[in-house]
Amino acid sequence: MARVLRAPWALVLPLALLVLWHLTVEHRWVAEGIIPSPAQVMRSWEVWIFGTIKGGLSPYSGTWLDNVLYSSKRVLQGFGLAAVVAIPLGLMIGWNRLTGRLVDPTIQLLRPVPITAWLPFAIAVFGIYDASALFLIGLGAFYPIVVNTTHGVRDTNLLLLRAARMMGAGAGTVLAKVVFPSALPSIFTGMRLGIGVAWTAVIVAEMIAVKSGLGYVLWDAYYVGRMDICVATMVSVGLLGFVSDRVIVYASRILLRWRTLEAGA
Amino acid sequence: MNGGQAAALELRGVWKEFVKGDRRIEAVQAIDLEIRPHSFTAILGPSGCGKSTLLNMAAGFDAPTRGEIRANGAPVASPSPKRAVVFQEPALFPWYSVYENVVFGPKTQGQSEQTYRPLAEKIIEQVGLKGFASHYPAELSGGMKQRVGIARVLVMQPELLLMDEPFGSLDAQTRTLMQELLLDVWERHRQTVLFITHDVEEALLLADTVCVMTARPGRIKKRIAVELARPRTIEATTSPVFNALKREVLALIREESVRADAETALE
Numbered sequence: 001m002a003r004v005l006r007a008p009w010a011l012v013l014p015l016a017l018l019v020l021w022h023l024t025v026e027h028r029w030v031a032e033g034i035i036p037s038p039a040q041v042m043r044s045w046e047v048w049i050f051g052t053i054k055g056g057l058s059p060y061s062g063t064w065l066d067n068v069l070y071s072s073k074r075v076l077q078g079f080g081l082a083a084v085v086a087i088p089l090g091l092m093i094g095w096n097r098l099t100g101r102l103v104d105p106t107i108q109l110l111r112p113v114p115i116t117a118w119l120p121f122a123i124a125v126f127g128i129y130d131a132s133a134l135f136l137i138g139l140g141a142f143y144p145i146v147v148n149t150t151h152g153v154r155d156t157n158l159l160l161l162r163a164a165r166m167m168g169a170g171a172g173t174v175l176a177k178v179v180f181p182s183a184l185p186s187i188f189t190g191m192r193l194g195i196g197v198a199w200t201a202v203i204v205a206e207m208i209a210v211k212s213g214l215g216y217v218l219w220d221a222y223y224v225g226r227m228d229i230c231v232a233t234m235v236s237v238g239l240l241g242f243v244s245d246r247v248i249v250y251a252s253r254i255l256l257r258w259r260t261l262e263a264g265a
Numbered sequence: 266m267n268g269g270q271a272a273a274l275e276l277r278g279v280w281k282e283f284v285k286g287d288r289r290i291e292a293v294q295a296i297d298l299e300i301r302p303h304s305f306t307a308i309l310g311p312s313g314c315g316k317s318t319l320l321n322m323a324a325g326f327d328a329p330t331r332g333e334i335r336a337n338g339a340p341v342a343s344p345s346p347k348r349a350v351v352f353q354e355p356a357l358f359p360w361y362s363v364y365e366n367v368v369f370g371p372k373t374q375g376q377s378e379q380t381y382r383p384l385a386e387k388i389i390e391q392v393g394l395k396g397f398a399s400h401y402p403a404e405l406s407g408g409m410k411q412r413v414g415i416a417r418v419l420v421m422q423p424e425l426l427l428m429d430e431p432f433g434s435l436d437a438q439t440r441t442l443m444q445e446l447l448l449d450v451w452e453r454h455r456q457t458v459l460f461i462t463h464d465v466e467e468a469l470l471l472a473d474t475v476c477v478m479t480a481r482p483g484r485i486k487k488r489i490a491v492e493l494a495r496p497r498t499i500e501a502t503t504s505p506v507f508n509a510l511k512r513e514v515l516a517l518i519r520e521e522s523v524r525a526d527a528e529t530a531l532e
Contacts, residue, residue, distance in 0.1 A: 159356040162326055167370035167421065168346040177369075181360040258360045262403040 036228040041235075044228040060221070060229050064236070070213035071202050072240060074130065078137025079191075079198045086142045086194075087187060090149025095179060100150075107146060115140040115201050123209050133205035133213075140201035144193035152186025153179055185259060188252040192245055199241045271338035273425050273457040274300040274323055274348075279332035281318050291482035292318040296332070298476065298485065300425075300457060307460045307468035308485075309514065310478030311522065316461045317353075319483070320429045323459060324350050337424060346370055349418035351431040355410035357402040363389070363413050364398040370421040385420050391450060392416045408439035412446070419454060428460045432467070444470055445499055452496045465514050469493075470502055477517050480525035487517055 018038055024030060025037040036044070044060070051062025092099045093107075115136055126132040156179050164178045206215025214233050221229035253260065279296040282289050293315035300306050310316050321327040322334055325344040334341040336348055344350075349370075357366050367389060371381035389398055392412040402410055411431055418426060432440040444467060451458065451471075462468050468475045475489045491510060493501050501507055 157356070159352055159354055160358060162324075162344065162350070163352065163356045163358075164369070164373075165326075165344040166324060166346065166348065166350045167417070168374045169369075173373055177373075178358065181358070184360075256360075258401050258403060261401050262359060 034227070036231060041228050041231045044226075045232040045235075048229065048232060060217075060226065063217075067212065067214050067217050068236065068240065071206065071215065071237075074133050074137060074205070074213065075195070075198045075202050075240075075244070078134045078201070079141045079195055081134065081138040082141035082194060082198070083145055083191060085138075086145035086190070087149050090146040090187075090190075091153055091175065091180065091183070093146070094150040094153025094183070095175060104150070107143070111143050111147070115197065116204055119204065119208055122205075126209075128209055128211070130210060132209035133202060136205045136209070137198045137201040140197040141194035144197060145187070145190040148186045148190025148193070149183060152183030152190075155186070156182040185252075185256060188248065188256070191248050195244050195248060196241060199237060199244070203237060271335070272299045273302045273304075273337060274298070274459060275333075275335045276319075276323070277333045277335075279319075279322065279329045279334060281315065281322065281327070282330045293483040295484055300459060302424075302457050303455045304474065305451060305458045305460065305472045307462055307472035307475045308478060309462055309465065309468040309475050309518075310483060311480055311518070311525075312463055314478045314481050315483030316463075316478060317429055320350070320427050320459065320461050323425075324348055324427050346374060346421045347424045349421050349423035349426055351411075351414050351418055351426070351428045353430045353433050355402070355407075355414045357410055357413055357417075359402050362399050362401055363394060363405070366402070366413055367398075367417045367420055370417060374421075381420065385416075388416045388419050391453065392419075392446060406439075407435055408443060411435065411443060415447070415450070419450065419456075422454075423456060426456045426458045428458060430461050430463065433462070433464075440467075441499060447471065448497055465511055465518070466502055469507060469510050469514065470497065470499070475514065477514060477521075479521055486521060489514065 021035075022038050025035055045064075047058075047062075048060045049062070049064040052058075089103070093104050094100065118136060118139060122132040122135050126135055160178050160182065161174060164174050169177065202213065203215035203218065206213035207219040210216065214237055218230055218233040218237075221227075221233065276296050276298040279298075280294055281292045283292055284290075296319060298306075308316050308319060318327065322329050323336075323341065325341045325348065328342075336345075341348070358369065361369065364385065368381050368385050371385070372378075386398075389395060392415055394409065394412055394416065397405065397409065402413065405413070414431065432443045435443060448471065458471075460468070460471060469491055472491055475491060476485045477487045477489065478484065479486045489510065493504070493506060
């Protein structure tokens, strides 16, 4: 019930912004032709999604879903790759002192290099192919996941470790049954941050390193002066980012049921 | 060794020092302690006297700086299910249900479910948690959590039960209930217990032998045999014998705190 009542409040600000946007264009508060009106964006978006009745040769006619799928696939692959490497590595860095000393400083040193700064390197090494995009997305998502996993492991309650050991648990059991579940909330935090970076990275990569996907459309539309398509792309990416974040939150609610109980108590 | 039978727990000349910055802090000094099998020993002392340090060493979480600790004749080097610990905090795994917490030990040690399940169910009932097996720790009260903490060690049938102020963080009423529960459970299982507490009545009610410790650095000041008939109930705390013992222990503690204050004043 509370959930239903909260929904209208959440819509107040977006609607206000929409009205402001509409009025800005309508009353020419900015120079004409720079910003398309909300209605114009909606019309262009509709064509981009469903195409025109007579077909037409516009690259923005009925190609929305294809580009969404290109970008989503890259994000999923890059993010998946990042998670598969970063979670076990983060567990090892946090759990094993030697691994931590060996690997952690290098990660901290490389982490401040912005993902955009890797672009020329990625293209030089992987060429104008998917591999470039995957490298950038994977690398971008890797850092928050590995850092948060490490943090989660190091935060494990000493008393729980002692309890497990006095009940006969060896290192493997302690890692799997105590350290991992204890770090899981942090791992999910890392994944939420990681998926955000993945969407940023896919747009940058597609603008420059590959010739398909929403990032490519965004840059291409800008070049040919189709600001309406640019705005429609921005909103599309925003929605996709929001949905993927919700999916992770939903998965965490299921896996961390014990934690929602704790919060409620 | 006495009469060929090894002590359940034996501490010989145990010292423990901690290094904090450039200071050395002596936690416990020259501890000699021998605990007979199936006896209930309480260590009574003020907070900060090193009682928990003593227990952590007996559990194998910490090594003594000097001296030797043996359990059933074998040197203590690491934690073991033979020396089970009930901590001051329940220290339950919040992601496991009550039942999963209780069977963690036997399951980890590779016992089959047919072996541990009936025992686990029996013990869950004994500690008064019947009907809560599938609840999560977050859904339980402090006293119930600590019952789980006791059940999960009983199910391992340890040779020695180490209890570190297990009822210290409970309210007075719950504490009394838990003491009665422990007496009842102990009558059934008769495991060797080393019980750490700062509560005089608790020590006298539960234990056969009460070791009164000095303020830091902790030494054992005196051992007192509690000759109250078993099985005991909370009623025992009103008997003349109990009150005489209580007076004796309180006098020891007062003497100790006066000495500690005087030493602090001199420092």
